Amino acid sequence: xxxxxxxxxxxxxxxxxxxxxxxxxxxxxxxxxxxxxxxxxxxxxxxxxxxxxxxxxxxxxxxxxxxxxxxxxxxxxxxxxxxxxxxxxxxxxxxxxxxxxxxxxxxxxxxxxxxxxxxxxxxxxxxxxxxxxxxxxxxxxxxxxxxxxxxxxxxxxxxxxxxx
Ligand SMILES: [Zn+2]
Ligand SMILES: [Zn+2]
Ligand SMILES: [Zn+2]
Numbered sequence: 001x002x003x004x005x006x007x008x009x010x011x012x013x014x015x016x017x018x019x020x021x022x023x024x025x026x027x028x029x030x031x032x033x034x035x036x037x038x039x040x041x042x043x044x045x046x047x048x049x050x051x052x053x054x055x056x057x058x059x060x061x062x063x064x065x066x067x068x069x070x071x072x073x074x075x076x077x078x079x080x081x082x083x084x085x086x087x088x089x090x091x092x093x094x095x096x097x098x099x100x101x102x103x104x105x106x107x108x109x110x111x112x113x114x115x116x117x118x119x120x121x122x123x124x125x126x127x128x129x130x131x132x133x134x135x136x137x138x139x140x141x142x143x144x145x146x147x148x149x150x151x152x153x154x155x156x157x158x159x160x161x162x163x164x
Pocket of ligand 2: 145150156
């Protein structure tokens with residue numbers, strides 16, 4: 001399986017937003033993204049904030065959102081209109097960044113600690129390797145410890161940060 005440079009592409013997106021905001025102050029980029037992101041969200045009892053945005057290009061998992069026209073305009077038509085994963089927007093708005101001191105960070109994925117693909121709660125997001133991402137949520141992580149009543153992942157430090 002080919003590994004893709006998710007985190008590297010995310011940092012390009014993130015830095016683009018910072019750069020655009022610095023050269024242009026008429027549009028408050030974070031506000032535009034925040035409004036676009038929070039349309040049709042549903043909060044669950046487990047603390048997830050799930051996006052109900054429909055994405056017909058995305059069959060399952062992390063839905064994506066078109067770049068709002070106000071932000072496309074700032075690019076001076078240098079980029080084509082593209083879609084960005086909704087989790088990237090949450091990460092951008094809350095400064096959830098990959099640790100660039102870690103080996104191979106460029107290939108990290110934006111992982112859901114809650115394993116809910118359309119969740120945009122920034123506290124449920126972290127950058128980590130594809131293999132760590134894929135190992136989340138398997139049986140034992142979500143078992144409730146009989147001693148402390150927390151999920152075993154938390155109690156036994158199976159993942160860092162632990163699954164929620
Ligand atoms: Zn969640
Ligand atoms: Zn325990
Ligand atoms: Zn876990």
